[in-house]
Amino acid sequence: MVEPILRVEGVSKSYARRGLLARDATTARPALSPASFELMPGEILGIVGESGSGKTTLARCIALLERPDTGRVMFRGEDLVALNERELRKRRRAIQTVFQDPYASLNPRLKVGDALAEVMLVHRLAERRHVRGRVAELLDQVGLPSRAAHDYPAAFSGGQRQRICIARALAAQPDILIADEPVSSLDVSVQAQVVNLLLDLRDRLQLSVIFIGHDLHLIDFLAPRVIVMLAGEIVETVGGDVPITDARHPYTRALMDAVPSLEKVAARQSSTPESPSR
Amino acid sequence: MTELGLNIENLSIAFDRGRKEAISGLDLKVLPSQALGLVGESGSGKSLASRAALGLLPRKARVTGRITLDGQSVLELSPAQLRRIRGSGIAMIFQDPMSSLNPVVRVGEAIAQVIRSHESVAQGVALERAVALMARVGIRDPETRMRSFPHEFSGGMRQRIMIAMALAARPRMLLADEPTTALDVIVQDGILKLLDQLRRDEGMGLLLVSHDLAVVGSVCDRIAVMYAGQIVEEGPAMDVLMRSRMPYTVGLHASTQRSKTLKRLPSIPGAPPPLGERPASCRFAARCPLVAPQCLAGPVPLVSVGSDHMARCVRTAEVANLDRATFTVREREAAHNG
Structure with missing residues (x-):
């Protein structure tokens, strides 16, 4: 039987209020109530919810960018939460994150090639003489020409920058890629390209992906299993045996209904045959 | 006869001493109480076109063509005249409500300021109308919330405050530039329904700019598609979408x-x-x-x-x-x- 690559067990997090007027930390509403799930090798797992639902907090806890208050993050049989900073640094390579805003997550003064090379050198994944070839390979993998290495991030559009961010994550040769709203700030037409790229990478590199977003239709397309979050809690897991159209939780249905789609527009228009056009 | 609504005729905008043309020969018309969706990818010129309608153009832009609002030529107005029609004639909301609100002004006061800059009414009256406007855009408990600062609101609620400010001077035309792109789907749904209802109730023209055909299709009766600085298709929403x-x-x-x-x-x-x-x-x-x-x-x-x-x-x-x-x-x- 195939073992999960990641097992999240009862991970929770609350942010205590700081400062003079802070109340007792124990009274703070948790940003994330204890959450548990498993991620299989080569699986794309979706996490969906509105802003403030705790989906980003969950992602940050899995990547240990944030230390959870309780619970365990089991990766290859080892609890990452129990590790100290130094031990953790060695494991960070394996779980990489791509963030929502590709304008804020690239150093504007670092050429794209240097940004990718830095990752490889820090993690000692390539010798200096091989770095250039490897950079070209990575750029090719995300559909950018190798001459992109010589440009600064400012020369690229939002969609291209997100490809660069993905290439930088891949430079670390991760086992797990966490994509936190990677397409939410992109044009619809470009969203499709980035989603297709993630599907290609999963196929080619057997990468496990956690894809976070608020567009349930998009997530349902690429993730066979989707975790639905509301107010810091996992309220439902859909997919697998339960198709999303059979989702039971009213919040999941509300999420589905809220996505504007052309099918809905067509249905609305045909129900009002003479729409006043002026 | 003066032509009502927003009328853009043969508008071209170029930068870099005319070498880089961002918009080429654009014609666009929004009648009162009509909703026109302007769709295109980043860089298509759609935001620039909507800003031009407000007279908000970079100084280096080279502009030709005509833009009229209820018969008045926007491009020939003095800065003082422009200020007068901005707000009461035509108002705009943007993608990022946080950077468009003054963080140290309470929202009720911010809305009242807009009212008082267009009408001479007492502060008390302006604040009362601000409360009514906040209720109108769906903010619960407006008497209390008017004393809150922008950072105390969520992204969707901030966008509602922006809409209340835009409505404060009773504009005849509302321009909305990607008003829901920074919001999640449930909040987006609420804002789109609000815009649709306001335009029907107030008889206001609406120009909705978005990269998302589905967003525009759910609100607008007409759609214009922009590509690389040109209109490439325009017509009744259903014809553009389905045919x-x-x-x-x-x-x-x-x-x-x-x-x-x-x-x-x-x-x-x-x-x-x-x-x-x-x-x-x-x-x-x-x-x-x-x-x-x-x-x-x-x-x-x-x-x-x-x-x-x-x-x-x-x-x-x-x-x-x-x-x-x-x-x-x-x-x-x-x-x-x-």
């Missing part, structure tokens, strides 16, 4: 498809030509699955393809052969169209 006659519109439509029967999401290959490198012939030709020699022969005019429906394409008859779900050319169905 597209321009391959680019078909591609945009396809990229909203989420059918699980597809292995990959349909998308338009390539990217739009950069400023200054736009061809004189069809600007979409390099990405078009229907491209033919006549597409590269010279400038392509907008042609009528139905009642009140226009497209900028020389192969409008063949566009019916494009599959709206996948943006590929269908085989053996050419007989379908007339």
Whole structure:
């Protein structure tokens, strides 16, 4: 039987209020109530919810960018939460994150090639003489020409920058890629390209992906299993045996209904045959 | 007779001493109480066009053409005259409500300021109207919330405050530039419904700018599609969405498809030509699955393809052969169209 690559067990997090007027930390509403799930090798797992639902907090806890208050993050049989900073640094390579805003997550003064090379050198994944070839390979993998290495991030559009961010994550040769709203700030037409790229990478590199977003239709397309979050809690897991159209939780249905789609527009228009056009 | 509404005629805007033309010969009309959706990708010129209607243009821009609001020429107004029509004649909301609100002014006060800059009413009266406006845009408990600062609101509530401010001077035309792009779907749904209702109740014209065909389709009665600085298709919303006659519109439509029967999401290959490198012939030709020699022969005019429906394409008859779900050319169905 195939073992999960990641097992999240009862991970929770609350942010205590700081400062003079802070109340007792124990009274703070948790940003994330204890959450548990498993991620299989080569699986794309979706996490969906509105802003403030705790989906980003969950992602940050899995990547240990944030230390959870309780619970365990089991990766290859080892609890990452129990590790100290130094031990953790060695494991960070394996779980990489791509963030929502590709304008804020690239150093504007670092050429794209240097940004990718830095990752490889820090993690000692390539010798200096091989770095250039490897950079070209990575750029090719995300559909950018190798001459992109010589440009600064400012020369690229939002969609291209997100490809660069993905290439930088891949430079670390991760086992797990966490994509936190990677397409939410992109044009619809470009969203499709980035989603297709993630599907290609999963196929080619057997990468496990956690894809976070608020567009349930998009997530349902690429993730066979989707975790639905509301107010810091996992309220439902859909997919697998339960198709999303059979989702039971009213919040999941509300999420589905809220996505504007052309099918809905067509249905609305045909129900009002003479729409006043002026 | 003065022409009511917003009327843009043959507008061109260029930068870099005219070398880089961002908008080329744009014609656009929004009648009172009509909702027009302006759709296009980043860099298509859609935001620039909507800002031009407010007289908000970069100083280095070289502008030709005419923009009139209820018959008044916007481009010829003095700064003082412009200030007067901004707010009462035409108001605008932007994508990012946080950076458009003063963080140290309570929201009730911010709305009252807009009212008092256009009408001479007492502060108390202005604040009362601010409360009424907050209730109007769906903010609960406005008497208390008027004393809150912008950071105490969520993104969606902030956008509602922006809408309340935009409505404060009773504008005849509202421009909304990607008003929901930074918001999640549930909040977006609420804002779109609010905009739709306001325009019906107040008889206000609405120009909704978005990259998302589905967003625009759920609110607007007319849709104009912009590509590389030009209108490439315009008409009644249903005709543009369901009987597209321009391959680019078909591609945009396809990229909203989420059918699980597809292995990959349909998308338009390539990217739009950069400023200054736009061809004189069809600007979409390099990405078009229907491209033919006549597409590269010279400038392509907008042609009528139905009642009140226009497209900028020389192969409008063949566009019916494009599959709206996948943006590929269908085989053996050419007989379908007339």
